[in-house]
Amino acid sequence: MPSSPSLADDPSASSEGRVVSGHGRRLLVESEGGQRILCHTRGKKSDGVVGDRVRWQASGDEGVIEAILPRTNLLYRQDEWKSKAFAANIDQLLVVVAAEPVFSESQLARALIAAADAKIAARIVLNKRDLPSFAVARERLRPYDAIDVEVLELALKRDPAEAQARLAPLLDGQATLVLGPSGAGKSTLVNLMVADAKAQIGEISQALNTGRHTTTATQWYWIDAARTSALIDSPGFQEFGLRHIAADRLAALMPDIATHASECRFYNCTHRHEPGCGVLAALGRGEIAESRYRIYREIFEEL
Numbered sequence: 001m002p003s004s005p006s007l008a009d010d011p012s013a014s015s016e017g018r019v020v021s022g023h024g025r026r027l028l029v030e031s032e033g034g035q036r037i038l039c040h041t042r043g044k045k046s047d048g049v050v051g052d053r054v055r056w057q058a059s060g061d062e063g064v065i066e067a068i069l070p071r072t073n074l075l076y077r078q079d080e081w082k083s084k085a086f087a088a089n090i091d092q093l094l095v096v097v098a099a100e101p102v103f104s105e106s107q108l109a110r111a112l113i114a115a116a117d118a119k120i121a122a123r124i125v126l127n128k129r130d131l132p133s134f135a136v137a138r139e140r141l142r143p144y145d146a147i148d149v150e151v152l153e154l155a156l157k158r159d160p161a162e163a164q165a166r167l168a169p170l171l172d173g174q175a176t177l178v179l180g181p182s183g184a185g186k187s188t189l190v191n192l193m194v195a196d197a198k199a200q201i202g203e204i205s206q207a208l209n210t211g212r213h214t215t216t217a218t219q220w221y222w223i224d225a226a227r228t229s230a231l232i233d234s235p236g237f238q239e240f241g242l243r244h245i246a247a248d249r250l251a252a253l254m255p256d257i258a259t260h261a262s263e264c265r266f267y268n269c270t271h272r273h274e275p276g277c278g279v280l281a282a283l284g285r286g287e288i289a290e291s292r293y294r295i296y297r298e299i300f301e302e303l
């Protein structure tokens, strides 16, 4: 007689699910039938993130995570001392910024670079079209038209019907991570597209521009009852470290820089001071936006 089989030997003892929210070792897992069960990870491990597919086993009213299944992708940031995962197994990214509070183009560019590195398609939403400062904000996004990142100009709160009509086809059948600075309108977007989301919205005074965070945890929402389209709301970020990216790969992840990097005299050109640099030449001709080149330099120095 063999001794009692371990769970790994008997798949019928556990079932698959998806992490829909979580903090540390406590993860909320949605079963294939759609129920949500609070699960704990075994031991000290706490590497489950929202979007993860897991094997879990019931244990009383709660559950225990047996394994995190292999990921198709993982979007995360790597700051100087810590790494922070946003979500796993996502189909696309929506970076939401707004006319107000004024957004950091560097943080936006970093999110797009991380997405390119993880091979995740990305779009930008520029929200609060109703505000007078919108035109200036739109102008700051011109370099992104040139690299074929779609910019959706929306007023999620002021013109919800139009925003809904434009977003619906883009979100259909996809798992979409919503990322961006605090106060941009991420939760407003989630509430617009998900009937019963009730994501908390920060009614902070526009004038104060305080940038307080309203959403504190990443959370997975289904848009449709059939559970085919999902939105993942996330807390606003203020920094976005890219220390997981090798310095010599950075240019390749910035399409406007990459185009001209092939024109450099030296194959290992860093595009900072080398003679015959195609990137510096293109910058001089105005074919690369100064803000984009500045961001390239800033990130390169960090790596």
Ligand SMILES: Nc1nc2c(ncn2[C@@H]2O[C@H](COP(=O)(O)OP(=O)(O)OP(=O)(O)O)[C@@H](O)[C@H]2O)c(=O)[nH]1
Pocket (backbone or CB within 6 Å): 127, 128, 129, 130, 131, 154, 155, 156, 157, 158, 159, 180, 181, 182, 183, 184, 185, 186, 187, 188, 189, 200, 201, 202, 203, 204, 212, 213, 214, 215, 216, 234, 235, 236, 237
């Ligand atoms: N004027 C204007 N305000 C908007 C619009 N959409 C959202 N807001 C406001 O912007 C503020 C912030 O919205 P949230 O959806 O909470 O922003 P968030 O990105 O989720 O912020 P965090 O959760 O802190 O990361 C709220 O006061 C919204 O009402 C819009 O189209 N126009």
Ligand SMILES: [Mg+2]
Pocket (backbone or CB within 6 Å): 186, 187, 188, 200, 201, 202, 214, 215, 233, 234, 235, 236
């Ligand atoms: Mg929010």
Ligand SMILES: [Zn+2]
Pocket (backbone or CB within 6 Å): 261, 264, 269, 270, 271, 272, 274, 276, 277, 278, 279, 280
């Ligand atoms: Zn160069």
